[in-house]
Amino acid sequence: MIKAIYPGSFDPVTLGHLDIIERSARMFDQVIVGVLNNTAKKPLFSIDERVIMLQNVVSHLENVTVEAFGGLLVDFARIKGSNVIVRGLRALTDFDVEMQMAQSNRLVAPEVDTVFLSTSTEYSFLSSSVVKEYARYGVTLEEFVPGSVIERLKEKIAEE
Numbered sequence: 759m760i761k762a763i764y765p766g767s768f769d770p771v772t773l774g775h776l777d778i779i780e781r782s783a784r785m786f787d788q789v790i791v792g793v794l795n796n797t798a799k800k801p802l803f804s805i806d807e808r809v810i811m812l813q814n815v816v817s818h819l820e821n822v823t824v825e826a827f828g829g830l831l832v833d834f835a836r837i838k839g840s841n842v843i844v845r846g847l848r849a850l851t852d853f854d855v856e857m858q859m860a861q862s863n864r865l866v867a868p869e870v871d872t873v874f875l876s877t878s879t880e881y882s883f884l885s886s887s888v889v890k891e892y893a894r895y896g897v898t899l900e901e902f903v904p905g906s907v908i909e910r911l912k913e914k915i916a917e918e
């Protein structure tokens with residue numbers, strides 16, 4: 759049985775992330791979406807908000823769960839009994855960072871492999887940062903994030 763972890767900030771989850779989650783769910787027996795609680799970053803959404811938004815949008819996938827984690831990704835993988843980390847690749851700019859992360863993770867946890875899924879073309883430019891920027895300037899978001907996330911984004915931006 760192969761259990762994969764798909765880690766990220768998901769601030770907030772986009773259709774690009776959801777595409778990677780759905781494709782991973784077809785490929786692996788179980789997928790744990792790991793939401794990074796990184797105290798060094800200042801996210802728009804709290805860790806609990808990010809987890810709940812993700813849980814809502816993956817509820818149709820029965821082999822996918824969502825959990826918050828802090829600290830080292832490989833430690834989280836070990837605790838969960840997972841040997842596979844899934845990451846999405848959009849462009850060459852992602853490659854450098856992702857390669858470095860995969861190599862350093864392998865140094866500390868050789869039993870854990872990183873699998874890269876290339877973005878679906880329609881999401882190749884899409885990031886959580888772009889979505890937040892669009893939300894602030896009132897750009898229509900239907901093509902970029904799930905409907906439930908649009909509502910939360912609007913509320914959050916209004917609070918700012």
Ligand code: ADP
Nearest residue numbers: 765766767768774775845846847877881884885
């Ligand atoms: P991080 O802060 O770890 O980069 P993100 O939430 O930005 O977290 O992204 C999580 C993962 O999803 C990363 O591997 C990232 O490359 C991937 N990803 C983000 N947006 C897309 C997209 N539009 N298409 C494919 N993969 C994506």
